[in-house]
Amino acid sequence: EVQLVESGGGLVQPGGSLRLSCAASGFTFSSYWIHWVRQTPGKGLVWVSRINSDGRSTSFADSVKGRFTISRDNAKNTVYLQMNSLRDEDTAVYYCARGGSSGSYGLDCWGQGILVTVSS
Amino acid sequence: QSMLTQPPSASGTPGQRLTISCSGSSSNIGTNTVNWYQHLPGEAPKLLIYASDQRPSGVPDRFSGSKSGTSASLAISGLQSEDEAHYYCAAWDDRSAGYVVFGGGTKVTVL
Numbered sequence: 578e579v580q581l582v583e584s585g586g587g588l589v590q591p592g593g594s595l596r597l598s599c600a601a602s603g604f605t606f607s608s609y610w611i612h613w614v615r616q617t618p619g620k621g622l623v624w625v626s627r628i629n630s631d632g633r634s635t636s637f638a639d640s641v642k643g644r645f646t647i648s649r650d651n652a653k654n655t656v657y658l659q660m661n662s663l664r665d666e667d668t669a670v671y672y673c674a675r676g677g678s679s680g681s682y683g684l685d686c687w688g689q690g691i692l693v694t695v696s697s
Numbered sequence: 698q699s700m701l702t703q704p705p706s707a708s709g710t711p712g713q714r715l716t717i718s719c720s721g722s723s724s725n726i727g728t729n730t731v732n733w734y735q736h737l738p739g740e741a742p743k744l745l746i747y748a749s750d751q752r753p754s755g756v757p758d759r760f761s762g763s764k765s766g767t768s769a770s771l772a773i774s775g776l777q778s779e780d781e782a783h784y785y786c787a788a789w790d791d792r793s794a795g796y797v798v799f800g801g802g803t804k805v806t807v808l
Contacts, residue, residue, distance in 0.1 A: 612797060614742075621802035622734070622742060622785050636794035639698050672741060680789035680797065683732035683747030690741060 579603040579686045581673050586691035589663055595693060597658040599673030604686075607631070607651040610676035612684055613658050615669035615693075625671070628656060630678065641667075663695045701725065701786050701800035708806040709776045717803045719769045719786035725798050729789040731769040733762055736783040736802075745784070746771060773805070781807045 585597040599611060613625040626637045626647045635647050644663075649656045656673060670692050674684035702720040709715045719731065733746035744753055746762035749769060759780075761772045769788075773780055786800040 614797075614799075621783070622736065622787075622799045624787075624797040624799060627797065634794070636796050638796060674742075680795045681729040681748075683744045683753075684734070684742075684787075684797075685744045685747070685753060687741035687743070 579675070581675065581686055581688035583671065583673055583688045583691040586671065586693045588694045588696065590697050591664060591695055593663050593695070594659070594661045595663065597660065597671055597673075597691060597693070599656040599658075599688060601654045601656075601675070604675070606654040608678065610678065610680070610682070611649065611656040612674045612676050613647065613656075614672045614674055614684070614687075615667075616672070616690075617666070617669040623669075626658060627676065627680070660693070663693075665695050667693065668695045669693060698790070698792075698796060698798065701788065701798055703784075703786060703800035703803045705801065706804045706806065708808055710808050711776055711778065713776045714772060714774045715776055715805065716773075717771045717784055717786075717805070719771070719800050721767050721769075721788055721798070723767060724792050725767075725788040725790040726764065726769055727767040728791055731762065731764050732787045733760075733771045734785045734787065736785065742785070776807055778807045781805055 612627040628647045632649045646659045670690040672690045675686040730749040734742040736742040749764040
């Protein structure tokens with residue numbers, strides 16, 4: 578069964594850091610892009626970041642550029658989202674999702690999501 | 698980074714046909730295919746339509762997608778109560794290093 582499981586969320590103070598993990602199973606992880614998408618309370622889905630299959634290419638939403646980094650360990654079937662300088666507006670449920678071998682592929686498998694709360 | 702434009706809400710009675718529009722630009726929908734997602738409260742989003750008009754295995758054929766120029770649409774025929782959910786369009790945008798742009802979402806209510 579294709580599965581993605583997020584971990585690492587929680588409560589953090591403004592200006593703090595958090596690292597989310599996305600553990601994959603059930604498919605050839607090293608062949609797929611992985612994306613992070615978030616949903617703030619009462620709002621819609623917003624794309625955050627993506628990493629290509631070998632980890633050499635990444636991109637970010639303007640709202641997180643310079644504060645978030647994304648990386649992957651294909652030996653561990655895991656993608657990481659390092660979130661620094663967190664702001665109140667980063668409070669959201671964060672989903673990792675499987676893409677294809679390019680950006681236009683649909684996100685066909687999603688994790689259940691993990692809550693990140695930025696508050697003092 | 699802009700957002701694709703969707704109506705915030707749509708409604709219909711059981712059995713009706715409902716259409717949701719999605720408008721973008723030349724750098725996203727005008728160049729790349731469109732994907733649609735269904736999101737039920739408390740669940741993970743689900744890919745409903747990919748490559749503008751293709752259904753993943755398991756998605757009922759009541760759902761169909763189309764694209765023309767810089768716009769796309771999702772149609773739900775034979776609306777059912779379980780179709781009540783948020784629906785999002787999305788496309789790859791070729792600007793900068795590339796990114797996924799979502800629509801603001803459409804809340805579908807079955808009356």
